[in-house]
Amino acid sequence: MPRPPGHGPGYEVKRQEIIDLAADLFARKGYAATSITELGDAADLAKGALYYYIGSKENLLVEIQSRVLTPLLSAARRIQALDEHPVLKLRLLSETLLELILRRTDHIWVYEHDYRHLTGDNLTRLLRQRKQFEKIVRSLLTDAMDCGAFRRMDPRLTMLQFLNLHNHTYQWVRPSGPWDARFLSREYCATLFAGFRTADYDVSGLEDELGAFRERYQDWTAMVPAAHA
Amino acid sequence: MPRPPGHGPGYEVKRQEIIDLAADLFARKGYAATSITELGDAADLAKGALYYYIGSKENLLVEIQSRVLTPLLSAARRIQALDEHPVLKLRLLSETLLELILRRTDHIWVYEHDYRHLTGDNLTRLLRQRKQFEKIVRSLLTDAMDCGAFRRMDPRLTMLQFLNLHNHTYQWVRPSGPWDARFLSREYCATLFAGFRTADYDVSGLEDELGAFRERYQDWTAMVPAAHA
Amino acid sequence: MPRPPGHGPGYEVKRQEIIDLAADLFARKGYAATSITELGDAADLAKGALYYYIGSKENLLVEIQSRVLTPLLSAARRIQALDEHPVLKLRLLSETLLELILRRTDHIWVYEHDYRHLTGDNLTRLLRQRKQFEKIVRSLLTDAMDCGAFRRMDPRLTMLQFLNLHNHTYQWVRPSGPWDARFLSREYCATLFAGFRTADYDVSGLEDELGAFRERYQDWTAMVPAAHA
Amino acid sequence: MPRPPGHGPGYEVKRQEIIDLAADLFARKGYAATSITELGDAADLAKGALYYYIGSKENLLVEIQSRVLTPLLSAARRIQALDEHPVLKLRLLSETLLELILRRTDHIWVYEHDYRHLTGDNLTRLLRQRKQFEKIVRSLLTDAMDCGAFRRMDPRLTMLQFLNLHNHTYQWVRPSGPWDARFLSREYCATLFAGFRTADYDVSGLEDELGAFRERYQDWTAMVPAAHA
DNA sequence: AATGAATGAGCATTCATTCAT
DNA sequence: GATGAATGAATGCTCATTCAT
Numbered sequence: 001m002p003r004p005p006g007h008g009p010g011y012e013v014k015r016q017e018i019i020d021l022a023a024d025l026f027a028r029k030g031y032a033a034t035s036i037t038e039l040g041d042a043a044d045l046a047k048g049a050l051y052y053y054i055g056s057k058e059n060l061l062v063e064i065q066s067r068v069l070t071p072l073l074s075a076a077r078r079i080q081a082l083d084e085h086p087v088l089k090l091r092l093l094s095e096t097l098l099e100l101i102l103r104r105t106d107h108i109w110v111y112e113h114d115y116r117h118l119t120g121d122n123l124t125r126l127l128r129q130r131k132q133f134e135k136i137v138r139s140l141l142t143d144a145m146d147c148g149a150f151r152r153m154d155p156r157l158t159m160l161q162f163l164n165l166h167n168h169t170y171q172w173v174r175p176s177g178p179w180d181a182r183f184l185s186r187e188y189c190a191t192l193f194a195g196f197r198t199a200d201y202d203v204s205g206l207e208d209e210l211g212a213f214r215e216r217y218q219d220w221t222a223m224v225p226a227a228h229a
Numbered sequence: 230m231p232r233p234p235g236h237g238p239g240y241e242v243k244r245q246e247i248i249d250l251a252a253d254l255f256a257r258k259g260y261a262a263t264s265i266t267e268l269g270d271a272a273d274l275a276k277g278a279l280y281y282y283i284g285s286k287e288n289l290l291v292e293i294q295s296r297v298l299t300p301l302l303s304a305a306r307r308i309q310a311l312d313e314h315p316v317l318k319l320r321l322l323s324e325t326l327l328e329l330i331l332r333r334t335d336h337i338w339v340y341e342h343d344y345r346h347l348t349g350d351n352l353t354r355l356l357r358q359r360k361q362f363e364k365i366v367r368s369l370l371t372d373a374m375d376c377g378a379f380r381r382m383d384p385r386l387t388m389l390q391f392l393n394l395h396n397h398t399y400q401w402v403r404p405s406g407p408w409d410a411r412f413l414s415r416e417y418c419a420t421l422f423a424g425f426r427t428a429d430y431d432v433s434g435l436e437d438e439l440g441a442f443r444e445r446y447q448d449w450t451a452m453v454p455a456a457h458a
Numbered sequence: 459m460p461r462p463p464g465h466g467p468g469y470e471v472k473r474q475e476i477i478d479l480a481a482d483l484f485a486r487k488g489y490a491a492t493s494i495t496e497l498g499d500a501a502d503l504a505k506g507a508l509y510y511y512i513g514s515k516e517n518l519l520v521e522i523q524s525r526v527l528t529p530l531l532s533a534a535r536r537i538q539a540l541d542e543h544p545v546l547k548l549r550l551l552s553e554t555l556l557e558l559i560l561r562r563t564d565h566i567w568v569y570e571h572d573y574r575h576l577t578g579d580n581l582t583r584l585l586r587q588r589k590q591f592e593k594i595v596r597s598l599l600t601d602a603m604d605c606g607a608f609r610r611m612d613p614r615l616t617m618l619q620f621l622n623l624h625n626h627t628y629q630w631v632r633p634s635g636p637w638d639a640r641f642l643s644r645e646y647c648a649t650l651f652a653g654f655r656t657a658d659y660d661v662s663g664l665e666d667e668l669g670a671f672r673e674r675y676q677d678w679t680a681m682v683p684a685a686h687a
Numbered sequence: 688m689p690r691p692p693g694h695g696p697g698y699e700v701k702r703q704e705i706i707d708l709a710a711d712l713f714a715r716k717g718y719a720a721t722s723i724t725e726l727g728d729a730a731d732l733a734k735g736a737l738y739y740y741i742g743s744k745e746n747l748l749v750e751i752q753s754r755v756l757t758p759l760l761s762a763a764r765r766i767q768a769l770d771e772h773p774v775l776k777l778r779l780l781s782e783t784l785l786e787l788i789l790r791r792t793d794h795i796w797v798y799e800h801d802y803r804h805l806t807g808d809n810l811t812r813l814l815r816q817r818k819q820f821e822k823i824v825r826s827l828l829t830d831a832m833d834c835g836a837f838r839r840m841d842p843r844l845t846m847l848q849f850l851n852l853h854n855h856t857y858q859w860v861r862p863s864g865p866w867d868a869r870f871l872s873r874e875y876c877a878t879l880f881a882g883f884r885t886a887d888y889d890v891s892g893l894e895d896e897l898g899a900f901r902e903r904y905q906d907w908t909a910m911v912p913a914a915h916a
Numbered sequence: 917a918a919t920g921a922a923t924g925a926g927c928a929t930t931c932a933t934t935c936a937t
Numbered sequence: 938g939a940t941g942a943a944t945g946a947a948t949g950c951t952c953a954t955t956c957a958t
Contacts (some may be wrong), residue, residue: 007920008919008920008921009922010920010921011920014921028345029345030259030261030342030345030346032259032261032262033261033346035947035949036948036949037947037949039949042924045923045948046922046923046924047923047924047949047951048921048923048924048925048950048951048952049921049922049923051949051950051951052920052921052922053921054455056949056950057928057949059952063955112400113259113342114259116258117259117262126403157408157416160398160401161394161416161417161420163397164393164394164395164396164397164398165390165393165394165397166393167393167397168392168393168394168396168397168950169389169393169402171341172389172395176244179386187386187390188390190424191390191420191421191423191424191425192420192424193424194420194423194424195419195420195421195423195424196420222917234935235950236938237938239938240938263933264930264931265931265932265933266930266931266932274939274940275939275940275941276933276940276941277933277935277938277939277940277941277942278935278938278940280932280933280934280938281938284932286931286932325955336927462690465942466941466942468941468942469941469942471940486803487803488717488719488800488801488803488804490717490719490720491719491804493926493927493928494927495927495928496931497928503943504943504944504945505928505929505930505944505945506929506930506931506942506943506944506945506946507942507943507944508927509928509930510941510942510943511942514928514929515928515929527931557911569944570716570719570858571800573718574717575717575720615866615874618856618859619852619874619875619878619943621855621858622851622852622853622854622855623848623851623852623855624851625851625855625858626850626851626854626855627851629799629854630847637844645848646848647817647843647877648882649737649848649879649883650878650882651880651882651883652878652882653877653878653880653881653882654878694917696918697917698917722952722953723952723953723954724951724952724953732918733918733919733920734919734920734953734955735917735919735920735921735955735956736917736918736919737918738954738955739917739918743953743954744953744954749952806927830952871954881923
C-alpha cells in the first residue's frame with residue numbers, strides 16, 4: 001500500500017526489503033531502541049533515501065503489525081467459514097498461528113512488544129483487529145462447548161489459555177529448532193483439548209480427522225501468503 | 230544492595246520507592262522510551278538527586294529484574310525442597326508464579342520485555358538465573374514423569390508449555406480483574422495436568438491434597454516477601 | 459514567566475539575555491532561517507543547555523511578541539484612560555509607539571514578520587491582542603471625530619493610515635539615525651492630523667498642549683519598562 | 688530571462704506559472720519556510736522537472752522581486768517624464784503603487800519580507816533598484832517643494848512618510864475588500880498632501896486635475912503589464 | 917520534458933549523565 | 938542530601954539539489 005504517488009516499478013520491492021530489515025532490527029533491539037540511522041546502515045541507504053521509502057518510523061511499525069494481523073485475520077476467517085467440526089477448526093487455527101510465529105518470529109516479536117508505540121488511529125485500528133481475532137478464537141471455543149465436545153467454561157479464560165500457550169512461543173522458538181509448526185500444534189492441542197474436553201468427547205481421533213481433511217482439500221492452507229513474502 | 234557507601238537511614242527506603250516508580254513507568258512505556266526526566270518528574274526529584282539514588286538507568290533495570298527473579302528462584306527452591314508429590318509441587322509453583330505475576334504485573338512486564346537492554350554481566354547473570362528457574366520447573370516435571378503421574382514427554386517442551394501458559398498472563402491480566410492467582414492456577418493446572426497425565430493417574434484429588442497441605446503447614450507461602458514490598 | 463519549576467536565581471536573567479540574542483538573530487535573518495545552533499553559538503551555550511532555558515524555538519517567538527505587545531497594550535490603555543483631549547492622546551500614543559519601535563527595532567521586525575510562524579493558541583492570543591490594540595487606536599480616532607476635531611471618516615481606514623505610517627518605520631529606522639521618537643511623532647502627527655482635521659479645528663496648538671501636559675505630569679511615560687529591559 | 692539554452696515553446700509559459708505558484712506560497716508561508724517539495728506538489732511536477740524550470744530556489748525569489756521592481760521602476764520613470772504638476776505626478780505614482788500592491792499582494796509580501804534571503808549580486812541589484820525608486824519619489828517631492836506647493840521639509844523623511852503609508856498596505860489589504868487602488872490613493876494623498884502643502888497651495892482641485900489628465904490621455908496607465916501577467 | 921531515486925548536510929529536539937555548590 | 942546548570946551525542950526527520958534515464 002504505497003502512499004506517495006508516482007513511484008517507479010522497483011519502489012515497492014525495495015520498500016518491502018526495508019521493512020524486512022526493520023522487522024529484524026526491531027525484533028532484536030526493540031522499536032524504541034532502534035534508530036533510523038541503524039536502519040539506514042543496514043539498508044545501505046542514506047537517511048534521506050530511507051525516508052523516501054518509509055515515510056516515518058511509526059509507519060514501519062504499522063506495516064509490520066499489518067504483516068502479522070492481515071494474514072492472521074484472513075486465515076482465521078477462512079477457518080471459521082469451514083464446514084468442519086469446531087475442534088478440528090481449532091486444531092487448524094493452532095497450526096496456522098504457529099506457522100506464522102515460526103515463519104515470522106521477528107515480526108511476532110515486534111507485534112507482541114511494540115504495539116504500544118503506535119499512536120492515534122494506528123493504535124486504535126490495531127486494537128480493533130486484535131479484538132476481532134480474539135473474538136473468532138472465542139467463538140470457535142464456544143462452538144466446541146455448544147456441540148458437547150468441550151466442558152462449559154468461561155469463554156474468555158478458555159480463549160486466553162489457548163492464546164497464552166501459543167503466543168508465548170515466540171519468546172523461545174527458533175525456526176532452526178527441532179520442532180515445526182505441525183508438531184507444536186499437535187502437542188499444544190493435545191494438552192489443551194485434554195483439559196477442555198468433556199468426559200464423553202474422545203479427542204484421540206483428531207489427528208486422523210485432520211489427515212482426512214487434508215486429503216479432501218489438498219494443498220489447503222489457511223494462510224494466504226502476502227504478496228511480498 | 231545499595232552501591233554508594235555512606236548513606237543515611239532513609240536512603241534505602243527512598244531508593245525502593247524510586248524503583249517502584251521506575252517499574253511502573255517502564256511497564257507502561259517501555260524501558261527505552263522512558264526518560265530519566267520523566268522518572269524525576271514522577272519522583273518529584275531533580276535529576277542530580279535522582280542519580281544519587283539510582284546510579285544509572287540500567288541499574289534500575291537490574292533491580293527490577295532482581296525483584297522478580299530473587300523471590301521467584303527462592304520460592305522455586307523452597308517448593309522443590311518440600312517432601313510432597315511432584316504434581317502438588319507443580320501446583321504450588323504455579324500458584325506462586327501467578328501470585329507474583331498478579332501482584333507485580335508491572336515488574337513482570339519489564340522482566341519479559343526489557344531484559345535485552347541489560348549489558349555485560351547484568352545480562353549474563355540474568356540469563357543464568359532464568360535458566361536456573363527453568364531447570365527447577367523441568368526437574369519437577371520429570372519427577373512427575375518418573376513417578377508415573379505424567380506421560381513421558383520431551384522435558385523441555387513440557388516445561389515450555391507450562392511457562393507459556395503462565396508467563397503470558399501478564400499481557401492481559403488486571404489485578405482488579407475477576408480472577409485471582411489461586412483460581413487461575415487451578416484452571417491452568419487443570420488444563421495442563423489433564424494433558425500431561427497418564428491414563429492411570431487421577432488428577433481429580435489434587436485440589437483436596439492442596440487443601441490438606443495448607444492445613445498441615447498453616448500460613449505457608451512459597452514466596453518470601455521482599456524487604457521493601 | 460518561567461515555565462519549569464525549580465530554577466535558580468540567575469535563571470531568569472540568562473533567559474532574558476538569550477531572548478535578546480534571539481530577537482537580534484531573528485530580526486536579521488528571519489525566524490525560519492535562524493537555526494537553534496546559531497543561537498547556541500551566539501549564546502556560547504551547548505544546545506542542551508540552551509533548551510534548558512528556552513523550552514522551544516516557538517517559545518522564543520512567543521516571548522518576543524509578548525515583549526512588544528504587553529508594554530504596547532498597557533501603554534495604550536493608560537493613555538486611553540487619561541482625561542485629556544483625544545487628539546493629544548493620539549499624539550501621546552504616536553510617540554509611545556515610536557519609542558518602542560526605535561528602542562526595540564529588532565523586536566518589532568520579528569513582530570511584524572514572523573508572527574505567522576506561531577501556531578495554535580500562541581497565534582490566537584497574538585491576533586486577539588493585536589485586535590485589542592487596533593480597537594484602542596480606532597476608539598481614540600472616533601473620539602476625535604465625535605468632538606469635532608477630525609472629519610467624519612471611515613474609522614477603520616483612518617486607523618490603518620495611522621498605523622501604516624507608524625509601523626512601517628521599523629523597515630528603515632536606525633536608533634543611531636538623526637531622528638528620535640519625539641521628532642518623528644511630531645512630524646507624523648503633523649501630517650496625519652492636518653489631513654484628518656475639520657476646517658474648524660486648529661492643530662497648531664497641539665505641541666504646546668503636549669508641553670503643558672508634560673509640565674503637569676512630570677516624568678510621565680506611557681510605557682512601563684519591562685522588568686528585564 | 689530564461690537561463691538554460693534550448694527550450695521549447697511552452698517553457699516560458701510554464702515557468703511563469705511556477706513563479707506564480709511560488710509567489711503565493713512564499714507570501715503565505717515565508718520564503719525560508721516554504722520547501723521546494725511543497726512547490727512541486729502545488730505545480731504537480733516532480734522535483735527534477737521543477738528544477739528544469741526554476742534553476743534554484745533563490746532564482747524564484749529573484750524573479751518575484753523583479754516582477755515587482757521592473758514594472759514599478761518603469762512606471763515611476765514614465766510618470767517622472769510626464770509634463771505635469773509634481774503633485775499630480777505624486778498622485779499618479781501613489782495610485783500606480785497601490786494598484787501593484789492590490790493586484791499582486793502576494794508578490795509585495797515576498798518583496799517586503801524576503802529580499803534579505805537574496806545573496807551576492809542578486810541582493811546588490813535589488814538594493815540598487817530600490818534606491819532608484821526611492822530617488823524618484825524623493826525628486827517628485829522636492830519638485831513639489833520647489834514649485835511652492837509643499838513646505839520645505841527633509842526630503843528623505845517626506846519620502847519615507849509617503850512610502851510608509853503606501854507600502855504597509857500589503858499587511859492588511861484584501862483584493863476582495865471594500866477599497867480599490869483609486870479610492871485608497873485618493874485618501875492617502877488627501878492625508879499626505881494636506882500635511883505637506885504650504886498655506887498658499889490649494890489641494891482641493893487635485894482630483895479634478897486628475898480627471899482632466901485622464902481625459903487627455905485616455906487609457907493611460909503608468910504600469911506596463913508584464914508579459915506573463 | 918520529465919521522472920524517480922539518491923545524497924549529505926542540516927533541522928529542532930531529547931537523551932543519559934555529570935558536577936560544583 | 939539535593940540542586941540547578943551544563944554537556945555532547947544522538948534522536949527522527951526535512952532540506953535543496955543532482956542526475957541517470
